[in-house]
Amino acid sequence: MTAQTFNRMTPYMFLIPAAVTMGIALLYPLGYMIYGSFRDWDPSQNISETEFVGLKNYITLFFDPAFHESLSVTLIFAFTVVVAEMLIGVGLALLLDRNIRGISVLRTLFILPMMIAPVVVGLMWRYMYHPTVGTFNRTLKSLGFEGIDWLGQHALLSVIIADIWQWTPFILILSLAALQSLPASALEAARIDGATTWQQIWHIKLPLMMPVLVVTALLRLIDAFKVLEVILVMTEGGPGLSTEIVALRISRTATEFRELGTAAAMSNYLLLLLLFLTMAMFAISRIQEARAARLARQIEEESG
């Protein structure tokens, strides 16, 4: 091998390990799943022994009320969580964006919930929601109120609260980073022109932060579809199907009902949904970036 061919091969040699790993453990499985979703597939069978059933799995799911239920639970969960976290997170970021002592300590404490295992988060909240020994009901009762059946009647709400606790800091920290990288000249100019705090937030800070906020929200949305362990530990999808998100239903269909074909079709539906969201994220962030750049230039010109 001459030095020149060696140089030409170098990038590929650097890439090969990653490509092989991702090929074996991500892309091939995904293809395998798409193939399997057209088959009547039992966990004990080798896939070549299974029977081709066409779109049967997809059609069954399409008319399956239980799947509709878990799809709507997933959508309600994901969108509620993202909206609530965005409102609280961005709001807090605007409040905390001040020159105060110890802000780094604060940030350290805020990322703690995100780093802890989802299984452990589920465990903590299941304890706190416990009808008799749980922290919340004990506090309520000592104050003279009735206890609330958190994980029974209000299961979905309780799960949403736990997720908000865990992930609002993510949005808070990203918004803080975005706020601190805003052009100081624009804010200075606004202050000199006599803009009130609200006007500054509404007309300058929020529009300039928009690109980051959109990406953050969509990242969070995609992640919200991945949540599984917290809900599994807290409610196991119950009571009934009230908190059974699609991810949980996939795992139950595969392991409990032993219908791998249906589970694969369900995974494909979920994947399509996420693919759509990711595409939307690309498109929207491109548009937002262009708009923010235009706005920044405009403000720069006006102030300068």
Add this chain to the structure above:
Amino acid sequence: MTFERQNPAFYALLAVLIFMSVGPVLLMFVNSFKLDVDIIGGTTGLLFLPTIQNYETALCDILWYELDHLDFCSLKFGGALINSLIIALISTGLTLVIGCMAAYALVRFRFFGRDTVSLTTLMVRMVPPAVLLVPVFGLWNNEFCIGKTTLVGAWIRDIFGGRGDVCLAGTHSGIIIIYVAMNLPFVIWILQSFIVQVPRSLEEAARVDGAGPFQVFFRIVLPLIKPGLAAAAIFTFRIAWNEYLLASALSDRNTKTVPILIVNNMSEFNVEWGVIMATGMLLAIPPIIFTLFASRQIITGMTAGAVKG
């Protein structure tokens, strides 16, 4: 740098926020030192006799002394902890090495298919573990096997025992490879943004001095992107350490990780809160340590992942 004075309401808000984010973790910490009697009986606050009995029960299979309160060690937590450590450490190491090389190639070399690779990397990031569950379960159990009659298969069966074909499922490597693949897209993405900042002239200078591409990479680039590596390492470790679903599908009795153990003990009707909180605390210790000592790297990783995404 001067600090502005804030009004008291602001500090009150801060206190509430800190209490809310740390409170549940502290609660678990305190409860892991209580006996079940105290937890259920409702001894409020800090008025209880702390005991490490829960931790002893949890770790009974790797303790060197006999426990008085326990006749039989049913919870094999120690073994699971070791499995978790092996899997998380090896998969973090592998992901970093492989991801680093790939990111470097993507940034530094112009070659055919670069954009496609970048785009694929990004797309793969959205795949939830639950989606991988079905195919990975099928593949690892049925396809990625070495027949027991073949040379290598027979050899493995002779040494390690067991029946049937030798499959990826139920081994440490089976879980490790899926974690590496799952984390690679994110690691490549983060490291790319760090490698871009390494000045090209530095590499060229080294090349003029006669260093080969691998030398340039290991001697010049790697030391310069240490902060990025730290961020990537923490994120990879966190996922490999915390993941439950795929591990539960792929592990057998001997390769169980800690999250599986916790979930299995939770779903039983009568939850032993003290012990389960002790196990939860043990699982939470590494992430807590990372948070306290490397929060800057974590935040860098988070912002790089989102802002440049």
